[in-house]
Amino acid sequence: MDYSFKVFNREFIEILSSIIEAWEKEKIEEGYRDRKKSFETESGIPIKNVYTPLDISDQDYIQQLGMPGQYPFTRGIHYNMYRGRVWTMREFSGFGTPEDTNRRFKYLIEHGETGLSIAFDFPTLLGIDPDDPRAYGEVGVVGVSVPTLNDMEVIFNGINMGEVTTNMTINPPAPVMLSFYVATARSQGVPDEKIGGTTQNDQLKEFIAQKSWVFPPQPALKIGVDLIEWSIKNLPKWNPISISGYHIYEAGATAVEELALTLADGIEYVREMIRRGYKVDDFAHRLSFFFASGVQVFEHVAKFRAARRMWAKIMKEWFGATKKRSMWLRFHTQTSGVELTALEPYNNIIRVTLQALAAVLGGTQSLHTNAFDEALALPTEFSAKIALRTQQILAYESGIADTVDPLGGSYYIEWLTDRIEEEAWKIIYKIEEMGGMINAIEKGYPQSLITESAYRKQKSIEEMRKIVVGVNAFKGEILEEEKRIPLLKIDEEKVREQQIQRVRRVRSERDPAKWRSSLLELERAAMRGENIMPYVYNAAISRATLGEIMGTLREIYGEWSEPIYL
Amino acid sequence: MILYSEELIGSEESSLREYRKIPKIIVAKLGLDGHDRGAKVVARALRDAGFEVVYTGIRQTPEMIVNTALQEDADVIGISMLSGSHMTLVPMVLKLLKDNGAEDIKVVVGGTIPPDDAEKLKEMGVAEVFPPDTPLSYIVKRIKELVEERRK
Numbered sequence: 001m002d003y004s005f006k007v008f009n010r011e012f013i014e015i016l017s018s019i020i021e022a023w024e025k026e027k028i029e030e031g032y033r034d035r036k037k038s039f040e041t042e043s044g045i046p047i048k049n050v051y052t053p054l055d056i057s058d059q060d061y062i063q064q065l066g067m068p069g070q071y072p073f074t075r076g077i078h079y080n081m082y083r084g085r086v087w088t089m090r091e092f093s094g095f096g097t098p099e100d101t102n103r104r105f106k107y108l109i110e111h112g113e114t115g116l117s118i119a120f121d122f123p124t125l126l127g128i129d130p131d132d133p134r135a136y137g138e139v140g141v142v143g144v145s146v147p148t149l150n151d152m153e154v155i156f157n158g159i160n161m162g163e164v165t166t167n168m169t170i171n172p173p174a175p176v177m178l179s180f181y182v183a184t185a186r187s188q189g190v191p192d193e194k195i196g197g198t199t200q201n202d203q204l205k206e207f208i209a210q211k212s213w214v215f216p217p218q219p220a221l222k223i224g225v226d227l228i229e230w231s232i233k234n235l236p237k238w239n240p241i242s243i244s245g246y247h248i249y250e251a252g253a254t255a256v257e258e259l260a261l262t263l264a265d266g267i268e269y270v271r272e273m274i275r276r277g278y279k280v281d282d283f284a285h286r287l288s289f290f291f292a293s294g295v296q297v298f299e300h301v302a303k304f305r306a307a308r309r310m311w312a313k314i315m316k317e318w319f320g321a322t323k324k325r326s327m328w329l330r331f332h333t334q335t336s337g338v339e340l341t342a343l344e345p346y347n348n349i350i351r352v353t354l355q356a357l358a359a360v361l362g363g364t365q366s367l368h369t370n371a372f373d374e375a376l377a378l379p380t381e382f383s384a385k386i387a388l389r390t391q392q393i394l395a396y397e398s399g400i401a402d403t404v405d406p407l408g409g410s411y412y413i414e415w416l417t418d419r420i421e422e423e424a425w426k427i428i429y430k431i432e433e434m435g436g437m438i439n440a441i442e443k444g445y446p447q448s449l450i451t452e453s454a455y456r457k458q459k460s461i462e463e464m465r466k467i468v469v470g471v472n473a474f475k476g477e478i479l480e481e482e483k484r485i486p487l488l489k490i491d492e493e494k495v496r497e498q499q500i501q502r503v504r505r506v507r508s509e510r511d512p513a514k515w516r517s518s519l520l521e522l523e524r525a526a527m528r529g530e531n532i533m534p535y536v537y538n539a540a541i542s543r544a545t546l547g548e549i550m551g552t553l554r555e556i557y558g559e560w561s562e563p564i565y566l
Numbered sequence: 567m568i569l570y571s572e573e574l575i576g577s578e579e580s581s582l583r584e585y586r587k588i589p590k591i592i593v594a595k596l597g598l599d600g601h602d603r604g605a606k607v608v609a610r611a612l613r614d615a616g617f618e619v620v621y622t623g624i625r626q627t628p629e630m631i632v633n634t635a636l637q638e639d640a641d642v643i644g645i646s647m648l649s650g651s652h653m654t655l656v657p658m659v660l661k662l663l664k665d666n667g668a669e670d671i672k673v674v675v676g677g678t679i680p681p682d683d684a685e686k687l688k689e690m691g692v693a694e695v696f697p698p699d700t701p702l703s704y705i706v707k708r709i710k711e712l713v714e715e716r717r718k
Contacts, residue, residue: 122598122649134627137654138598211600211624251603338603342678342698375698376680377650451606458607462702471699487680492654564623 003062008053016054036465041299042457043254045419051411059414064309068404072312074305074417075405076363077328082401088366089391090167090332094119094144095378095488096495098154101144105159107381111388115197115366117167118155119143120177125212127173127550130499140495142378143169147499147546148506152180153187162190166197167242167332167366172214174201175227175533176549179540182235196237198288198332201227202244204265204437208446209247211562214550217438219557223532225272230533232283239288241269242332248446249292250338252454255303256420258292260427261446263310267428268437270319280319284326293359294336295351301407302416304362307331310421332366333359340375344470344482348372353390360400361407367391377487444563503545510543518542519552526556589713591642594622594631596659597651604677604698605646611702612644612709628658635663635671641713642693643671648678652687660691672712676700 008016039047048055059065066072069079078084091108093116094101105116120143123135129147130139139145146152161184170177178199185195203220206213213220224241231240245253245262253261266287273283291307293300311329315321335355340348349372356369369387371379379387395401407413427449434440441447460466467473522535532553539549593609595602602624609621620638622631635643645656656675663669675687676696684695693712696705 122651126598134598137651138649141650142599206600211602212598213600251601252607376678451610454603455607455610458611458702468699472701483681487682490650492651562623564621 004060005062006057007059007061008057013054013057016052020052020054041255041416042294042296043256043299043420043423045256045299045416045423051415053411055411055415056418059418064418065408065414071316071324071327072309073328074309075408077308077330077365079404081363081404082360082395083404086395086401087360087364087391088115088165088332089113089388089395090115090117090366090368091384091388092117092119092167092169092334092368093379093384095121095142096140096144096490097498098144098146098151100140100495102155102157102159104381104384105155108384108388109159109164111385112392113388115165115167116159117368118146118169120168120170121145122212123147124173124177124546125170127176127214127546127554129503129545129547130496131503132547135496137492139492139499141490141492145495145499146177146180147503149180149183149540149543150502150506151499152177152184156184156188160190161185161188162194164197165237167200168197169200171200171203171206171210171212172220172223173546173550174199175223175536176540176546178227178231178238179533179537182537183541192234193236195235198239198242199227199231200244200290201241202265202290204268204441205244205247205262207441207560207562208261208265209251209253209450213560213562214554215557216560217441220560221268221272221438223553223557225269225276226531226533228269228273228283228286229276229278229531232278232286239286239330242288242290243269244290246290246292246334248450249294249336251450252338252457253450254453255294255296255299256423257427257449257453259303259307259310259420260424260431261449262289262291263307263314263424264428264431264437264440266311267314267318270315271436274319280315280321281323281326284315284319284321285323285328288365289329289331291331291333291364292336293333293355293362293364295339295354295358297354297358297361298407298413298416299420300355300358301362302413302420304331304333304359304364305405305408305413305417306421306424308363309417310424330365332368333362333364334368335359335370337370337374340370340372341468341471342375343475344478345372345375345485346482347470348375349386349390352387353394356390356394357400360394361405363405373485373487376485378490380486380488382486506543506545514542515539515544519544519548522549523552523556526553588616588618589642589710590618590620590638590640591644591709592620592622592631592635592638592640593644593646594626594634595624596626596628596631596645596647596655597649598625599647599649600624601648602646604648605644608644608646608676608702608705611706615706615710617709628655628662631659632662632666632668636666636668640671641716642709643673644709645673645675646677647675650678652677652679653683656687656692657690670716672716674709674712676705 068076122138203224228240231238245258249258312327315327371383371387518539672693674694
């Protein structure tokens with residue numbers, strides 16, 4: 001179909017223009033009040049008084065919107081979206097010992113959660129064992145400690161891994177965690193075709209935002225793509241990467257910057273796969289994305305719609321994808337954590353509802369709603385349950401899931417979607433001019449962009465240009481029950497003790513010959529520049545620990561230390 | 567609408583500069599966490615307010631931070647943490663300062679610190695804890711006071 005039509009004809013637009021002109025005059029004559037001098041979105045896009053067909057008179061419905069499930073997928077990747085099935089409700093959880101996390105997973109499943117999501121502790125995120133001196137004070141604190149295959153087996157004890165899908169928020173050690181996961185599923189008797197879920201495995205984003213890097217950018221990209229390649233061959237249901245804007249937004253980027261930098265990262269992964277000789281249609285359908293959703297509902301809805309349209313264009317026009325699925329931008333969303341407040345924390349329930357609303361109106365495939373106490377600590381059972389219930393109320397009570405892209409056609413939303421797309425392309429082209437994302441990272445471009453925006457956002461709160469209820473405005477007496485909300489406490493020392501004992505037991509009980517040769521083979525494969533995944537898997541099943549596998553790779557690839565951008 | 571009334575960042579910049587010598591602060595991320603948004607925002611605000619700021623970057627151990635503070639002859643150490651490991655790692659910083667006879671260097675902690683822990687940290691000798699949502703202007707003002715206190 002190569003139709004090209006404007007929604008509104010020229011005659012109508014001319015008449016409307018004169019109506020608007022007259023309205024402007026009337027407005028001035030009647031005297032005009034404004035709450036503030038100017039209104040703009042958080043990304044700095046100026047917002048008009050009202051939007052009319054005039055603002056989208058250039059938009060071509062068929063070319064730029066189309067129908068849900070049709071290129072360029074602005075209105076959704078599926079033709080019926082949530083009428084067919086609601087999004088996956090996936091609360092990020094994990095803390096303490098693998099036993100603690102196993103209990104929390106079962107609790108969430110019992111309350112209707114439909115997908116699991118593992119939060120790992122810092123030693124695991126950085127690929128070191130709990131008895132490493134650098135792990136002191138951090139074992140099991142922000143997530144669960146998983147230094148061995150045995151730990152993964154405990155986490156999934158009594159959970160059928162053929163029936164749930166699991167997201168693992170892990171980056172440099174993603175090959176190791178995926179190996180632990182697959183080995184555990186296989187030992188449960190789950191066939192590879194039924195192993196489903198996602199490894200975050202977004203190595204580039206680490207340098208831009210989350211900063212849990214280990215290796216320098218070039219080998220990091222190589223490892224990430226090794227995992228993608230291995231998954232495509234072995235695990236047909238696995239999403240090997242979740243190209244992540246979330247951390248970029250949380251580090252201070254605007255919605256536009258988050259969108260642009262995420263797609264620019266995505267472009268780099270696609271290029272690397274093509275360099276390895278793959279055709280884009282062989283792998284693109286398995287790439288997935290991850291975005292933040294903020295309390296500024298319309299800006300985020302527009303961001304999600306623009307994201308789908310832009311990725312479809314990139315895949316089709318830049319990389320020559322021909323299959324529909326290669327052009328789909330499938331994404332998970334997490335509600336923005338930095339927008340939550342430690343003051344009057346119960347207000348966060350309302351903030352999370354608005355953020356989740358934006359994600360759903362934007363057409364997300366899966367959603368994690370934060371708990372209201374997360375500006376203070378990890379969620380308790382109570383706060384995690386409310387977060388999950390928020391999603392269920394949106395899905396089943398509100399009616400927002402009953403038709404596809406309900407905001408589509410809104411003059412404002414369509415205009416804003418176009419504007420956000422335009423602004424995001426500028427950043428993408430700039431990165432292209434710099435020679436791609438790795439070069440941009442090495443020059444510090446995305447890092448400085450974010451640091452600048454973070455400072456600007458904070459200043460706008462200080463200078464009262466941005467109102468945060470209960471923080472810089474409408475402050476009253478803080479009640480005793482808001483001050484002393486029950487928080488989750490982790491006995492780090494106890495968790496560390498247990499995890500050190502377990503990792504030591506694993507080391508003493510394994511077959512030393514098998515273990516040694518598996519690490520040696522990994523080392524040689526890495527030196528030859530081969531795909532490391534099969535060797536990491538073998539090391540994992542020979543019960544090599546996370547720290548040992550990552551240590552072997554560190555020897556070869558080196559470590560990254562960041563130039564500081566302030 | 568009730569607003570907070572502290573003066574905005576930078577307004578007392580000139581008086582600070584005149585003060586004997588420019589106050590110096592180490593801003594550091596303690597532990598393995600890399601979320602450095604808060605640390606960088608505070609570092610910039612302090613710099614804009616006339617402080618000499620040494621930003622260490624992420625993944626600092628207690629030893630690294632204390633060594634930097636001693637070498638740089640800092641007035642204040644500002645630690646940013648949201649990893650939950652503050653109750654283990656911050657006391658190590660305090661102990662190292664003491665072992666080096668440098669307890670006079672003030673330690674402030676900012677980030678995701680539950681109120682109970684904040685009280686305990688203060689009992690241990692942390693000069694100030696800034697929970698999330700603390701205005702930058704307040705952080706700057708309070709640290710300025712601590713510098714003056716130290717130099718009395």
